[in-house]
Amino acid sequence: MNISRRLLVSACALALSGFVPGFAMAAGTIAIITPSHDNPFFKAEADGAAAKAKALGYETMVLVHNDDANKQNELFDSAIAAGVKAIILDNAGADASVAAVKKAKDKGIPSFLIDREITASGVAVSQIVSNNYQGAQLGGEEFVKLMGEKGNYAELVGKESDTNAGIRSQGYHDVIDQYSSMKMVARQTANWSQTEAYTVMESILQAHPDIKGVISGNDTMAMGAYAALEAAGRKDVIVVGFDGSNDVRDSILKGGIKATVLQPAYQQAQLAVEQADKFIKTGATGVEEKQLMDCILVNKDNASKLETFALKP
Template sequence: MRKKAIASIIATGALIISLAGCAGGSTDAAPTDDAKGADAGGLITIIVNDPANPYWKTEGDVAAAAAKELGYESSVGAHKGDTNTENTLIDTAIANKSVAIILDPANADGSIAAVKKADAAGIPVFLVNAEINEAGIAKAQLVSNNAQGAAIGAQEWVTQIGETAEYVELFGAPSDNNAQTRSNGFQTVISQYPGLVKVGEEVADWDRTKGHDKMQSLLQSHPTLTGVMSGNDEMALGAIAALKEAGKLDGVVVGGFDGAPDAVSAVIAGEMAYTVLQPVAVFSKKAVELADDYIQNGTEPEAEKQSFDCILITKDNADKMTEPFTYSG
């Protein structure tokens, strides 16, 4: 198996993954109400996407734990990808006199107005996990290095599937820039192997059920496929379920992305070839620390956009996933 150089994509960044603890917190769609008129350092409002997904639950839990550790109250809410709900949560954060907002934006374009509204109210906003398509409004935008993560995942996928195969791709939510960035990262590697032919692609919106249903459809159209590239673990796990139901999982190489606990278990069981760990626990904590530094000292982050490198998880190192989204290697 020849190895193609992808060093420009997967070069190690300055930010290294470290241990970060997860703590319990509310993940209802409406924010918790334990922090109105907050004491101590004030109220930090945390807004995630959908806590039904363990990735986003960890995002909220870690940020809330970090806020508590630094002496703040916290309120955790979820917009579930809806910009109207996100806007309402921002209004609530303003009404509750939040000292900062930690936001996983619902939409790269559609969330800009909500961030501007908070900024106009004098509340600093720190984005996590996803970016918006306008700079200079949020104090920081902290994301995984999606291009690097997609590249290391795709290279592992090629190593396992070989240089000749028919495969399909499950694409995340188009409103999230991460979906296209990952897809581009996959193609940067796979396009170097002419024998690897993509025969189908479906949008499954980061969702396990949709991943299952789209995989069923793809199997009907392409019964001889031997590979699945997935933009996240939830869609990959749905695809695995569909492949199992069809009796076709053996011989099909499925790649994931996130490092979710169920995906790590699937890797250990030999059902998923690999997953790519996003350091959500690291950058969620970092966002709160940046907010604290800004609140206490007026310190602006050194750079608005910051990316955190991902880690490839295979059978060889899956035992080092000691807590959800936490790598101890």
């Protein structure tokens, strides 16, 4: 056999073994499943996770469940069928997501949850969430301060199926309810939606024209509420959000929405991928399943440093 023939045979053998000289082989695929990217918070999660996964040598499968547990279940089936190494998940319901995560676990595929917890332990490998209660207390304290410790206000609440909605609301009220001159005249869900928040805010304004403030469970609803207030000529109403989005940052800098609470979505997603990588390689993460990341108050003093759910130095 001549030299060129031997080289060709060797190259074919290497290719069949999964190694081709000059090419880096992917470490496998990591699935990233989140709610809709129409919400910049969830897009930041997906972008952060995908960037870290690619940096660590993985292919990515980026999927969206739109807060539909049935759709999420189908996406898990797709990820399992594709033989992914791990799943990064911002789930579609604390109760409704347990079965899907367990199904993946039973197939040998570990899940790493971000942003939202599920109502079971020992099913996911990691549950990395923002300290929503601590963050809500920061937001509540700022809201009380901005309101001068008095006045009628409304609260916009997120999806009832989302654990975070209740935790944030509780954190707000554990602060605000200490002030007897602060009176909540309306409390309605807008399902984390800017469009719904606009409509809800219009109705609240009609019923309570003397309203002085709005505290919101997330920035998307805060943006919808502020747009409705602005359309009604009520720029005097104090609005505080939660998430730390670029949209609310811009509003704060223009003197619109007054404050938000930053939860580090991008960093959180990257941490989940790092833990997935360690688990894939060693069978353990070295940390507890449930992990909390503290939130940061963002107002006119530091809003200029906010970029894509992170504060620049």
